[in-house]
Each structure stands twice: as C-alpha cells, then as structure tokens.
Amino acid sequence: MAILTIDGNELEVADGTLILVAAQDQGISIPTFCYQERLTPLASCRMCLIEIEGQKKLQPACxxxxADGMTVRTDTSLVAQTRESMLEMLLANHPLDCPICDKAGECELQDQVFAYGAGESRFRDEKRVFRTEDVLLNPVIVFNANRCIQCQRCxxxxxxxxGAVALGTIEKGMDTEVTGFENSLAGCDHCGNCIEVCPVGALMSAPYRYKARPWDLTETDTVCHYCGTGCQLTVGMRDGHLARVRSKYETGVNGETLCVKGRFGFDIIDSKHRIRQPMVRRNGNLVAVSWEDAVGYLVERVRGAVEEGGARIGGLASPRLSNETLYLFQKLMRSVFRTNSIDSSSRWASSGPAAPGLYEALPAMFDGLYARRPLQDVLExxxxxxxxxxxxxxxxVTDYLVRGAVxxxxxxxxxxxxxxxxxxxxxxGFLRLLPGGEAGLFAALLDGLVEDAATEKSLPTACPDGDAQETDRTETAVPATPAWQEFLAGAIPALAAARTVTVLIGTDLLRAQEAAAALRWLRKLGRVLETLGKRVGVQFLFDRPNQMGAWELGGLPNMLPGWRPVDDGQSRAVFEQAWGTSLPSEPGADFGRMLAQCEAGEMEVLYVLGSDPILSYPDGALVESALSKVGLLVVQDAYLSETAGLADVVLPAANFVEEPGTFTNNEGKVQRGREIRPPAFEAMRNVxxxxSIASALGRDLGPTAAEQVFAEITRLVPSYRGLGFEAFDGAGAFTVPTENAAQDDPDDPPVPTPRESRGFALVTGDCMFHSGYLSxxxxxxxxxxAEPYVEMSPRDGRQLGLSEQASVIVRSRHGEARARLRFNKRFPDGVVFVPENFADLRLNRLLKQGEYPCQVEILKA
Amino acid sequence: MFDKVLLKNAEIPNAHGIGAYEAAGGYRALATVLHEYSPDELIQLVKDSNLRGRGGAGFPTGVKWGFVPKDPALEKYLCCNADESEPGTFKDRVIMEKDPHQMIEGMVIGAYAIGAQKAYIYIRGEYVLSIERTEAALKEAYRKGYLGERILGTDFNLEMFVHCGAGAYICGEETALLESVEGRRAQPKLKPPFPVVEGLYGCPTVINNVETLACLPHIVQRGAEWFRGIGPERSPGPKLYCLSGHVRKPGLYELPMGISLRELVEDHGGGPRSGGRIKAVIPGGVSAPMIPESGLDVAMDFDSLAAIDTMLGSAGVIVLDETACVVRVAKRITEFFNHESCGKCTPCREGLDWAVKILRRLEDGRGKHEDLDQLERLCGSIFGNSFCALGDGAAWALSAALKHFRDEFVRHIEDGRCPFH
Structure with missing residues (x-):
C-alpha cells in the first residue's frame, strides 16, 4: 500500500494504482481522452498532466x-492552464461541425472543452482537412478523419x-490517420467496438447515422439475447423504434465491448417478420382468429390428451427465453398438461438406445464443479x-475476455x-479435434496427470483413479499423431503445475453422440484435479442466452427445477406441495424421442415455444416427417418461423424487449431483461x-407477473434462493452453488472409440455474424x-480441384446442400464447416441424429 | 596539438577494411577485454572513464550498462543507434564510412559488458554507403572470428545485424527505434519501463550511439585515466564536432570535449564567410537552442552548454552569419520538426503544426504582433508537455530564436515583408 496526498487529501491505495484511478476514487476527476481501463496506457493526449511535488515536469496521471509519500496536485493554475492549452490545440484543426455530428451531446471533446476549455480559440489559420466526404469503411462503420483526435483507443x-487488428495508423504527424487496409474495414468483425470507444464523432455507426440526437433517445439497460455471455447493453429507442445499441463503460461482464450481433443485430425488434395475430389452421390454411378462439381451440384439442395422462404431449422451449417464461412453461407442461416430455434445445445429442443420457450426465456438472463466479475471476x-x-x-465477447486475461x-x-x-x-497450445473425441482427450489428460502425480508421489490415496486401474488406463491410448502428442506434452505439465484450472466447454461437444461420456470424463478429470489440491472451475460456453436457466429451471425431461430428479418422490413432493397438484413421475422424452413418438403417430400435442426445430433439429428428414404427424402442433413465437408454417395453432408472443424477465448467463449470473415497450400487434407476453391456457383448462398456474414468478423460483430452486428481482439493477446477481444428488460414476465411463471417417467431416455452428436462425x-x-458458405483448408480445396468462391455441393448420405467455398489456411485437412444460420440451405437435411460430425463429400457444383 | 583518436584512421586510404583496421591496432582491445576483464570489471572501467553518451543526452555509459539486470536467464540486446537524423550532424556517418570496425569492436565490447548475444545496428536508410560498409565490415568480422560463436576462442558469442531505417527522424528516439526494429510503427513508448529493463522484444536492451561505442576500444587500450584526462573531468574524452553553415571551413573536427565554441568556429572553422559577421550559432543540432554571437565563449560540453539553456546534443554546430533571416531559420527548423512529429501526442502534433502556420505567415510579412505572443504560448504548451524529446526540442529551439532575435520577428511584422529576402 502507498500513502499519498492528492489535492491535500491523504489516501492509502494499493501499490501500482495509477494516479488517475486513485484520484477518481477520491472523487477527483482528471480529464483524459486516451486512457481506457482495459487498454494499455498510451499517455499521448496529455490531458491528464498533473503536478507531482519534486518532479520538474508535469506527469501523465494515466x-x-x-508512490508512497507522493504529493499530487491536480488543482493548480498550471494544471488548469495546461488542460486549456491541450484543448485549444486539439480544437485548432477540429472541424467544430457539432451541429451535424452524431456525437454531439455525448462527445467527450465537447464535454471537456465545456469543463476545462478556454471558450475561445486563437487559431486563425486554415484547418487541416483530410477529405470533405465521410468514408463508409464498411456497411456499419462511417469514418470522419477530420474529427479524430488521435487517442488511438479504436x-x-x-x-x-x-484481436482483429483491423485498424491501424498511417502517415505521421498532422497527417496521421486511423484506418483499415486500403481505407476499408470490409474484412473486419464489424463489432463496432471502435465506434463505442471513439470519444468524438470520428468513427460512427452507419445504421444510427443522423437518426437521433442522444437526448432524443429513451435508453434502457438490458441484457443481450444473442448468446450466453450475457452482455449488458443499452438500447436506445426513438418513437418506439430502435435507434441504436451501445454498451456502457466498464459495465457488465462485457465492460464496454459488444460483438456484431449484440451491437447491430437488435434491429430484429422492428423486424417485419413478426407473428401479428393468433392463427389456427382451418381447411389446411392458417387463418387469423381472436385470442379467445385460438386458446379455446387449443384447449379443446389438448383436453383429451391431458385427461388420458399427458403421455402423448410434449413441449420444446427455446433457450433464448427468460427464466420466468421457461419456468412457467415447464410448470404448465408438468402440472397442467401432466407430462415430463420437455426439452430446451433441439440441437444436442438425443438420448436413445444408442446414446444414453446427455441429460443424465448433466446434473453432476452443476454441483460444485460449475463455477458460478464472474468469468473475469475464472479466467485468472x-x-x-x-x-x-x-x-x-x-x-x-468471451473471446475478448479470454484474450485480455491471457x-x-x-x-x-x-x-x-x-x-x-x-x-x-x-x-x-491448440488441438484440432472433431466433436465426439472430447472424452478421449479428457481421459488422456487424466492419464497424463495421474502418471505425473505418481512420479511426484503426490497423488493422495483418495484419488478415484487408484493404481489398480493402471492397466485400464493404457487402453485409453490416444491417437499417436504428432499433434496429439505435442498438445499433451504442453497441456499435462501445465495442468500439473497450475494451482487453479478453468475448463470452458463449448456447444460442439453437446452435439455429438459421445457428449455424455465427455461430460463424465470431464467430471472425473475435475475431481482428480481437485484431489491434487487445485481449484477447478467449469463453465459452459452456450451460444444461447439462457440455456443455463432453461436447464436449471426444469427445461429437461428428467429434471424438475433445481436439478431435482422427476423420478424421485421427495423431489416431486416439493413441487407438488408448492403447485398444489400431483406430478407425473416417469421421466419424459427429450426432443429426439418426442420426434420418434410423433413419427410413430403417438404424439397428440407438441408445443413448440420460440424454437424452430424444422431448421435446427439435426435430422431434417425425421423432423419434417414427424411434425406432419403430430395431432396438434402449437407454435408460440414472436417471429415467423418455418415450424410455424406447419402449425395448427400459432400464438403471437412478445419479443424480448416486450416483456420483463431474467436470464441466467454462462457465469451463473442472473440478469434482468427489461420491458422496453408493450407487445407489438396482438402479441401477448409468454407467461x-x-x-390463459391454464385457466381455459380450469386450472390456476399461479401468478404470472415476472416478479412473482421469480419469487416462486427463489423459493423452490436452491441456487436461486435469496435472490431479489430488484437486486439485478446493474450488476446482476450470482446463483449459488449447491450440492446435487448426483453421484460420481463408480466406474470409469467408457471412452468412445473414434469413428471411422471417410470423406470430409462436416461440423456446424454459428458464424460470427449470426446466432442460430433468429438473427x-x-x-x-x-x-x-447473407450467403451460406463452406469453409475448408486451401490444401483440401486444391486437391479437389476447387478454387475459392467456387460453388460446391456438400453431400451426405441423407441429403445435399449447395454453397460457395471459402478457404481458411488455418483450417485442418479433412474438415468442412457450414454455418447453421442460413435457413434456405436446410443444412439439417444432411444430418442425422447420432452421426455428428457428419460424413460428407464435396463436389463441384 | 590534440592527437586524433576516433578519426585517426579516417585519412588512411581504405581504412574501412579490416586489414587497415587491424594494422592500426584494431581488435586488440577486444582481445584484452575478453581475456582480461570480467563484465563487471569492464563496466567499472567505463564508469571510471566518465564516458557520457554521444547521442545527445549525455547519460554516463557505464552507469547505463550497470542498470542491466544480471539474471543470466534473460536474453539481452545491444542496439547501436546509427540513425543520425538530427540536421547538422554527420559524425556517425564518417565513422561508419571510414572506420566501421571501430564501431563494431566497440559493440562487441559493449555486448560483452552487458551479456548480450545479439546486437543490432540501426542505420538511417539514406546512409547508403554507411550501410554498405558496415555490412561488409560485419562479414569481415565474422570471418575473422570477432563475431559469431566462441569469439577469439572464448565462451562469448555474439550475432550482429544491420537494420536500415526508412527515413523517420523519430527512429532516433531510442524506444521508437526499438519499435521500428520489431517491425512496428515507430513511435516512442512509455518509460518506465526503461529499455535497459524491458526493451527489444521485452528484454533488457542497451542503446548506445555510434561515437560512444567507438570510444570503447580506446578506453580499454589506453585506460580510464587517459580518457578522463581529455577535456573537462565531468564530461571528458575526444569529441567529434560537425561544423556547418556560414563558416569558411565546414567539416568534421575531432577535438577535446569542452573546447570553446568560439575557438571551434573561429580558429578551426576559419570564422565566418568572407566579409561576414556571425549572428548566432546552433551548438548541437537543430533541436539545440541557438546562441547569439555574444555567447560564443562557452565550453562545448554537456554541463557548460546546459548552464546557458542550450545543449551539446549531437554536436552539430551550425553557424549563421548576418545574412541569415532568423525567422526563416526558425520556420525551417519548426517545419522540419512538424514534418517529423510522429503524431502521437497532442502538443507536438497540433502545436508544431500551428506554430508552422504562424511562422509561415510571419516570414511572408503577414504576421501580427499577437502572433508572437501566440508562438511563445505554444512553445510553453509544448515544452515539457510532449511525450518525448522531439516536441521539447522543437519548442526549445523556437523559443530561443524568439528570445534572442525578437526584433527580427517584429521587423517582419512592421515591414510587412522579410527584410532579408
């Protein structure tokens, strides 16, 4: 600690604290342009120069x-005069075109001139002008070099x-200009973080251009609905329509950053593709009806299936919905529709005779091992x-945080x-590994660690992997490729030497049939690391904003909210008592098995909530056929979906800015999504x-207001206990770890044998610019x-005689799709990637549940 | 009569070849160092010699070396600053063109002192012959075993590379130089960390000027006391003075440190051109404030010049006679610094541009009296507030012109034209 005085106030701060930060904590604001907390200090704008006793020159506070004993003065006339002259110099060539500048009203240069400037300029020569027209660097970023003050934050x-390194600086002195290659940012991420950090109107958002003045906007802080990182953002509306999205300085997990989806994808709230009215299918056509008619029709068709016990009813909810919606949906399904056939994703490996239990392996992940802590901490x-x-x-944004931490x-x-x-x-180190190989990797890491610990004689006897299993371990031999060996040679000693270990699990793993085995091995690896005295934290990297909440609040066929098994009487009793009704005791079907039920003609009602399985279920042939055989297909959604086109009842729901609700992000943090405007058209809030469906069936679902539903969650779900709805303003609130009933596997889970692969292995996922089919x-x-593409290594491409941008056919045993080829020289041989974001491609027609990654051939179109 | 030290070989034909250098006793100092000195003893020797850096700042070389962390696990670098881009300066060029082995031998000695196994020579790109000769000399030195592995049969290894600059003045600033070597945009970096702790590629790095390094073989061979005996005790040694401008015999002069400026200009340089009278002298490259004729009785060393608010800098002595328009000189110098400003910090980037705009008006006779106040204000805003010494130097030089020759500026305003042109 250092004791110093700033402007006569004595304070004690940690060594290494910057004067600027120490002063700020004292309420003494030191102006700066180039300083930003998460960027390396530059000290170039010279606005923060302050006096330090004993130093000849003024020093940059940023x-x-x-230092201990330091005397700092920020309130002297010299400091004031220096600020004034820096501002005068910055304004000398600044165009002062505030009346037509988007930044006016929230411009840092404007604000600082107002606070510290002279009020008049002595500059009377011609200003430097780079160009008179602004440059559109890409469709979302506009640049005006004349206004730039060279803080280099962008x-x-x-x-x-x-990490994109798309922006750089050319020329020098007064000609210094920030730009991209060839004065373009066509190839950049389009994340717009450069716009966000620009203190002036140099880098501007093209979609927001000339749309509003900051003071015209109604701004609401809410949470992003695109992925599980759960960024905090501020939605600016003008006259009920989206004007812009921005992030706030050092707010939320994301700090000031957003990605392209979060910053520019919010225009979906004004999308034309909304479901405007309730509809029911009559004589083969969907016709608009009143809410009363729609609900009446639905209830009439559902009643029989409910009365026979609910076994012929299933529900699929989107993991993009709020905790309250998801919780109430499973409550409706379980307590009113009397079924446990509930799923909250259509994309993961389905359980079945061939692939037992991704969902059975889940609860064990969410006991102590899951790190319900800030990502920033976990990344330390x-x-x-x-x-x-x-x-x-x-x-x-998680990528940004990982980069920053490392x-x-x-x-x-x-x-x-x-x-x-x-x-x-x-x-x-990195390893290219196809989905399905993760169990083998975890097993290999574990073997290596045990061996390492055995040589060090430090492995306690409590380790689940005793010496007795030594012979077994050698059977989990890893592929003897140099890449594997090299990876393990780096990773095993690093794990052995680490005191704290973090494992971040992506969704690729959940798609493969071997997902359950992978999670079991991960759990085992985690336990061994803990036995070796390391602090271990696991977090998922969900690509949807509320997969966490969906799973934790009962969006699973085998689990009641709070990871309570449905087939456990005591667990059921908690909810039976709370909900005042008995609950079905048999675990339900996951979505894959629901589809099998549909296909067999045994599904009377399928309730699809905000999801579009026609596009997303990894078996296009099955899902199309199965959904046509459902007695009553109900789709409740804000946006028109392919699945809605097949539905018998379509219910228009509020979108995410039209209803309040909470979301649980990948960190296990609950954040509040705000209601920014009332539901559009005839849409109603999901809850x-x-x-209304429950009451039409003569049942009471309890209160549906978000606060009350959340209160119910906090009473019944241990991880959420004690969280208050109001507490989420700003930072959000962390769920707390609980011990689940989950047991460790008594035996080593099997290591799946690598599948024979011929041709190319097709993997899919989000591309940078899209999120599922919603975006x-x-x-x-x-x-x-706008265009789908097939990504592969140029070497593979050349071997096939294909050039970049060639139109190719991707053909599997089940179907084919056509797209343009994109080369990526870092891509591994034998693998192709096709994003799952392009509806017209119908990628899922190539896929089959249990066959992921999918074997395909690539042909010239 | 002072016996030349650094330029003693310069007049020998083909002195740049290793044969001539060895014949004149070259690389014997290196053998002495490698066989008889420990790195610490060598550092002590250089400290004892009071050798101060010839690049401009005059920092004691041995002290700088002493700051290098001793941890043998850390890789260390030696960089020779041969960017020599200060207008009026051409001393390092002569060493590299005429006697490059002197610099190379000095570098091997320096690298041995600090434990560097890699060394770079950063040569300004326009110095084509210097680059050629230095590269040729490196090849010779490798061939003769003065560079490479197991130098002179010892355990000491050293690789040396030439890195050519691309023409920016700022690359002479040591941290910008390192950025440039790393392939980045050349802009000065924050200090601390100082390069001796965290320099090239994040490793401890010593940056020394060509002339500084060239002194080392002589200090080793003739001793610290000999060196300290030349010129003033606190900044001793032989010194190269670059004499140019309105003087009868311009050229590079090797004389003791501390010689009087008047003696240099009038005796060695032959005084002003015929019929002229000296108006002012810039003593250390254009960033050094000019001295009016009345102040020429000053000793040319770091401390004496600092005492009269100017500096020895690179010892680029530029003589201005009566025919010189100080406004034009000040404008030209400020234009140079404005052109070379890297653009990083506000005062240097914006302030110099502003100053140039005013100076151009003044010289054209379109200036106003308040322009002079504004120039003074700008100098005050830039000096001490810029990120590196470039802005400071520019403002310092300009304010000296304003201070000593304000009447010339005023005449431009009042006459509405330049009285000299």
Whole structure:
C-alpha cells in the first residue's frame, strides 16, 4: 500500500494504482481522452498532466503509478492552464461541425472543452482537412478523419481486446490517420467496438447515422439475447423504434465491448417478420382468429390428451427465453398438461438406445464443479482449457475476455476445437479435434496427470483413479499423431503445475453422440484435479442466452427445477406441495424421442415455444416427417418461423424487449431483461399466454407477473434462493452453488472409440455474424452476411480441384446442400464447416441424429 | 596539438577494411577485454572513464550498462543507434564510412559488458554507403572470428545485424527505434519501463550511439585515466564536432570535449564567410537552442552548454552569419520538426503544426504582433508537455530564436515583408 496526498487529501491505495484511478476514487476527476481501463496506457493526449511535488515536469496521471509519500496536485493554475492549452490545440484543426455530428451531446471533446476549455480559440489559420466526404469503411462503420483526435483507443481495442487488428495508423504527424487496409474495414468483425470507444464523432455507426440526437433517445439497460455471455447493453429507442445499441463503460461482464450481433443485430425488434395475430389452421390454411378462439381451440384439442395422462404431449422451449417464461412453461407442461416430455434445445445429442443420457450426465456438472463466479475471476486461473468451441464466433465477447486475461496474466491457455479460431494464437497450445473425441482427450489428460502425480508421489490415496486401474488406463491410448502428442506434452505439465484450472466447454461437444461420456470424463478429470489440491472451475460456453436457466429451471425431461430428479418422490413432493397438484413421475422424452413418438403417430400435442426445430433439429428428414404427424402442433413465437408454417395453432408472443424477465448467463449470473415497450400487434407476453391456457383448462398456474414468478423460483430452486428481482439493477446477481444428488460414476465411463471417417467431416455452428436462425430477422446482420458458405483448408480445396468462391455441393448420405467455398489456411485437412444460420440451405437435411460430425463429400457444383 | 583518436584512421586510404583496421591496432582491445576483464570489471572501467553518451543526452555509459539486470536467464540486446537524423550532424556517418570496425569492436565490447548475444545496428536508410560498409565490415568480422560463436576462442558469442531505417527522424528516439526494429510503427513508448529493463522484444536492451561505442576500444587500450584526462573531468574524452553553415571551413573536427565554441568556429572553422559577421550559432543540432554571437565563449560540453539553456546534443554546430533571416531559420527548423512529429501526442502534433502556420505567415510579412505572443504560448504548451524529446526540442529551439532575435520577428511584422529576402 502507498500513502499519498492528492489535492491535500491523504489516501492509502494499493501499490501500482495509477494516479488517475486513485484520484477518481477520491472523487477527483482528471480529464483524459486516451486512457481506457482495459487498454494499455498510451499517455499521448496529455490531458491528464498533473503536478507531482519534486518532479520538474508535469506527469501523465494515466500512466504514472502512485508512490508512497507522493504529493499530487491536480488543482493548480498550471494544471488548469495546461488542460486549456491541450484543448485549444486539439480544437485548432477540429472541424467544430457539432451541429451535424452524431456525437454531439455525448462527445467527450465537447464535454471537456465545456469543463476545462478556454471558450475561445486563437487559431486563425486554415484547418487541416483530410477529405470533405465521410468514408463508409464498411456497411456499419462511417469514418470522419477530420474529427479524430488521435487517442488511438479504436486501434488499441481492435488489437488488444478484439484481436482483429483491423485498424491501424498511417502517415505521421498532422497527417496521421486511423484506418483499415486500403481505407476499408470490409474484412473486419464489424463489432463496432471502435465506434463505442471513439470519444468524438470520428468513427460512427452507419445504421444510427443522423437518426437521433442522444437526448432524443429513451435508453434502457438490458441484457443481450444473442448468446450466453450475457452482455449488458443499452438500447436506445426513438418513437418506439430502435435507434441504436451501445454498451456502457466498464459495465457488465462485457465492460464496454459488444460483438456484431449484440451491437447491430437488435434491429430484429422492428423486424417485419413478426407473428401479428393468433392463427389456427382451418381447411389446411392458417387463418387469423381472436385470442379467445385460438386458446379455446387449443384447449379443446389438448383436453383429451391431458385427461388420458399427458403421455402423448410434449413441449420444446427455446433457450433464448427468460427464466420466468421457461419456468412457467415447464410448470404448465408438468402440472397442467401432466407430462415430463420437455426439452430446451433441439440441437444436442438425443438420448436413445444408442446414446444414453446427455441429460443424465448433466446434473453432476452443476454441483460444485460449475463455477458460478464472474468469468473475469475464472479466467485468472493458471491454466485455461477451452474445449469444443469456436469462441470467436460463438461467444465473441468471451473471446475478448479470454484474450485480455491471457495477455495480462500470461497464464496458459489451451484450445481444443474442430475449427480454428482467433484465440488459437493467444494460447500455449491448440488441438484440432472433431466433436465426439472430447472424452478421449479428457481421459488422456487424466492419464497424463495421474502418471505425473505418481512420479511426484503426490497423488493422495483418495484419488478415484487408484493404481489398480493402471492397466485400464493404457487402453485409453490416444491417437499417436504428432499433434496429439505435442498438445499433451504442453497441456499435462501445465495442468500439473497450475494451482487453479478453468475448463470452458463449448456447444460442439453437446452435439455429438459421445457428449455424455465427455461430460463424465470431464467430471472425473475435475475431481482428480481437485484431489491434487487445485481449484477447478467449469463453465459452459452456450451460444444461447439462457440455456443455463432453461436447464436449471426444469427445461429437461428428467429434471424438475433445481436439478431435482422427476423420478424421485421427495423431489416431486416439493413441487407438488408448492403447485398444489400431483406430478407425473416417469421421466419424459427429450426432443429426439418426442420426434420418434410423433413419427410413430403417438404424439397428440407438441408445443413448440420460440424454437424452430424444422431448421435446427439435426435430422431434417425425421423432423419434417414427424411434425406432419403430430395431432396438434402449437407454435408460440414472436417471429415467423418455418415450424410455424406447419402449425395448427400459432400464438403471437412478445419479443424480448416486450416483456420483463431474467436470464441466467454462462457465469451463473442472473440478469434482468427489461420491458422496453408493450407487445407489438396482438402479441401477448409468454407467461400470460400460459396463464390463459391454464385457466381455459380450469386450472390456476399461479401468478404470472415476472416478479412473482421469480419469487416462486427463489423459493423452490436452491441456487436461486435469496435472490431479489430488484437486486439485478446493474450488476446482476450470482446463483449459488449447491450440492446435487448426483453421484460420481463408480466406474470409469467408457471412452468412445473414434469413428471411422471417410470423406470430409462436416461440423456446424454459428458464424460470427449470426446466432442460430433468429438473427436472419436482423436486416443489418443479413446485409453483413447473407450467403451460406463452406469453409475448408486451401490444401483440401486444391486437391479437389476447387478454387475459392467456387460453388460446391456438400453431400451426405441423407441429403445435399449447395454453397460457395471459402478457404481458411488455418483450417485442418479433412474438415468442412457450414454455418447453421442460413435457413434456405436446410443444412439439417444432411444430418442425422447420432452421426455428428457428419460424413460428407464435396463436389463441384 | 590534440592527437586524433576516433578519426585517426579516417585519412588512411581504405581504412574501412579490416586489414587497415587491424594494422592500426584494431581488435586488440577486444582481445584484452575478453581475456582480461570480467563484465563487471569492464563496466567499472567505463564508469571510471566518465564516458557520457554521444547521442545527445549525455547519460554516463557505464552507469547505463550497470542498470542491466544480471539474471543470466534473460536474453539481452545491444542496439547501436546509427540513425543520425538530427540536421547538422554527420559524425556517425564518417565513422561508419571510414572506420566501421571501430564501431563494431566497440559493440562487441559493449555486448560483452552487458551479456548480450545479439546486437543490432540501426542505420538511417539514406546512409547508403554507411550501410554498405558496415555490412561488409560485419562479414569481415565474422570471418575473422570477432563475431559469431566462441569469439577469439572464448565462451562469448555474439550475432550482429544491420537494420536500415526508412527515413523517420523519430527512429532516433531510442524506444521508437526499438519499435521500428520489431517491425512496428515507430513511435516512442512509455518509460518506465526503461529499455535497459524491458526493451527489444521485452528484454533488457542497451542503446548506445555510434561515437560512444567507438570510444570503447580506446578506453580499454589506453585506460580510464587517459580518457578522463581529455577535456573537462565531468564530461571528458575526444569529441567529434560537425561544423556547418556560414563558416569558411565546414567539416568534421575531432577535438577535446569542452573546447570553446568560439575557438571551434573561429580558429578551426576559419570564422565566418568572407566579409561576414556571425549572428548566432546552433551548438548541437537543430533541436539545440541557438546562441547569439555574444555567447560564443562557452565550453562545448554537456554541463557548460546546459548552464546557458542550450545543449551539446549531437554536436552539430551550425553557424549563421548576418545574412541569415532568423525567422526563416526558425520556420525551417519548426517545419522540419512538424514534418517529423510522429503524431502521437497532442502538443507536438497540433502545436508544431500551428506554430508552422504562424511562422509561415510571419516570414511572408503577414504576421501580427499577437502572433508572437501566440508562438511563445505554444512553445510553453509544448515544452515539457510532449511525450518525448522531439516536441521539447522543437519548442526549445523556437523559443530561443524568439528570445534572442525578437526584433527580427517584429521587423517582419512592421515591414510587412522579410527584410532579408
């Protein structure tokens, strides 16, 4: 600690604290342009120069750490005069075109001139003008070089945080200009973080251009609905329509950053593709009806299936919905429709005779091992393992945070994924591994660790992997490829040496049939690491905003809210008592098995909530056929979906800015999504729709207001106990770890044998510009990325005689799709990636449940 | 009569070849160092010699070396700053063109002192012959075993590379130089961390000027006391003075440190051009404030010049006679610094541009009296507030012109034209 005085106030702060920060904590504001908390200090704008006793020159407060006994003055006339002259110099060539500048009203230069400036300029020569027209660097970023004050925040955030290095600086002195290659940012991430950090109107949002003045906007802080990172953002509306989205300085998990989806994809709230009215199918056509008629029709058709016990009813909910909606949906299904056939994703490996139990393996992940802690904390681990995710595309802001942590702390990062990502370059090692191989990887790491610990004689006897199993372990031999060996040679010693270990699990892993085995091995690896005295934290990298909440609040066929097994009487009793009704005791079907039930003609009612399984279920042939055989297909959604086109009843729901609700992000943090405007057209809030259906069936679902539903959750779900709805303003609130009833596997889970692969292995996932099929409703994201593509290594392409941009056919045993070829020189041989974001491609017609990654051939179209 | 030290070989034909250098006793100092000195003893020798850096700042070389962390696990670098881009300066060029082995031998000695196994020579790109000769000399030195592995049969290894600059003045600033070597945009970096702790590629790095390094073989061979005996005790040694401008015999002069400026200009340089009278002298490259004729009785060393608010800098002595328009000189110098400003910090980037705009008006006779106040204000805003010494130097040089020759500026305003042109 250092004791110093700033403007006569004595304070004690940690060593290394910057004077600027220490002063701020004292309520003494020191102006700056170039300083940003998460960027390396530059000390170039010279606005923060202050006096330090004993120093001849003024010193930059943004780059000078405190020292014990230091006397700092920020309130002298010299400091004031220096600020004034820096501002006068900055304004000398600044165009002062505030009346036509988007930034006016929230411009840092304007604000600082107002606070510290002279009020008049002595500059009377001609101003430097780069160009008279602004440059559209890409469809979302407009640039006016004349206004730039060279703080280089944009360049630094693009390099240090986003990792894209798309912005740089050309020329020098007064001609210094920030730009991209060839004065374009066509190839960048389009994340707009450069716009966010720009203190002036140099880098501007093209979609927001000339739309509003900041004071015209009604701004609401809410949570992003695109992925599980759960970024905090501020939605600015003008006259009921979206004007812009921005992030706030050092607010939320994301700090000031957002990705392209979060910043520019919010225009979906004004999408034309809304479901405007309730509809029912009559004589083969969907016709608009009143809410009363729609609910009446639905109830009439459902009643019989409910009365026979609910076994012929199933429900699929989207993991994009709020905790309250998801909770109430499963409550409706279980307590009113009397079924446990509930799922909250259509994309994961389905359980079945061939692949037992992803969902059975889940509860064990959510006991103590799941790190319900800030991602920033988790990323301080000595060793970070990322498995089964292209973080850069799936969770861009998590990618930023990982990059920041690794660059700052120089901890060891290891990436295991099917396709390359930008994070590979930050790591100590990476391994290209197809989904399905993760169990083998965890087993190999565990073997290596046990061996390492055995030589060190430090493995306690309590270790679940005793010496007795030594012979078994050698059978989990890993592929003897140099890449594997090299990876393990780096990762095992790093894990062994680490005191803290973090494992981040992506969704690639959940798609493969071997997902359950992978989770079991991960759990085992985690336990062994803990036995070796390490602190272990696991988090999922969900690509949907509320997969956590969906799973934790009973969006599973085998689990009641709070990871309570449905087949456990005591668990059921908790809810039976709370809900005042008996509950079905048999575990239900996951979505794959529901479809099998549909296909067999045994599904009377399928209730699809905000999901579009026609596009997303990884077996196009089955889902199309199965859904046509359902007695009553109900679709409740805000947006028109392919599945809605087949529905018998279509219920228009509020979108995510039209209803309040909470979301549980990948960190296990509950954040509040705000109601920004009332539901559009005839849409109703999701929870209210459930309430009216229940009451039409003569049942009471209890209160449906978000606060009350959340209160019920906090009473019944241990991890959420004690959280108050109001407490979420700003930072959100963390759920707490609980011990589940889950048992460790008594035996080593089997290591799946690698599947024979011929041709190419097709993997899918989100591309950088889209999130599932929802984002196609965003006009801006569609502009940025409208075309599907097939990504592969140029070497593979050349061997097939194909050139970049060639139109190719991707053919599997089940179907084919056509798209353009894109080369990526970092791509592994034998693997192709096709994003799952393009509806017209009908990628799922190539796929079959249980056959992921899918074997395909690539042909010239 | 002072016996030349650094330039003693310069007049020998083909002195740049290793044969001539060895014949004149070259690389014997290196053998002495490698066989008889420990790195610490060598650092002590250089400290004892009071050798101060010839690049401009005059920091004691041995002290700088002493700051390098001793941890043998850390890789260390030596960089020779041969960017020599200060207008009026051409001393390092002569060493590299005429006697490059002197610099190379000095570098091997320096690298041995600090434990560097890699060394870079950063040569300004326009110095084509210097680059050629230095590269040729490196090849010779490798061939003769003065560079490479197991130098002179010892355990000491050293690789040396030439890195050519691309023409930016700022690359002479040591941290910008390192950025440039790393392939980045050349802009000065925050200090601390100082390069001796965290320099090239994040490793401890010593940056020394060509002339500084060239002194080392002589200090080793003739001793610290000999060196300290030349010129003033606190900044001793032989010194190269670059004499240019309105003087009868311009050129590079090697004389003791501390010689009087008047003696240099009038005796060695032959005084002003015929019929002229000296108006002012810039003593250390254009960033050094000019001295009016009345102040020429000053000793040319770091401390004496600092005492009269100017500096020895790179010892680029530029003589201005009566025909010189100080406004034009000040404008030209400020234009140079404005052109070379890297653009990183506000005062240097914006302030110099503003100053140039005013100076151009003044010289054209379109200036106003308040422009002079504004120039002074700008100098005050830039000096001490810019990120690196470039802005400071520019403002310092300009304010000296304003201070000593304000009447010339006023005449431009009042006459509405330049009285000299």
């Amino acid at each position: 780059a000078t750490p405190v 360049v630094r955030i693009c390099d240090e945080v986003v 681990a000595d060793c970070i393992l990322v498995v089964g995710s292209n973080v850069t595309d799936d969770n861009p 660059r700052k702390r120089r901890n060891k990062l290891f990436i295991v994924s099917a396709r390359p990502s930008r994070l590979d370059a930050e790591g100590a 209210e729709i459930f309430g 196609r409703h965003s006009a801006i994201l569609e502009t940025l990325s």
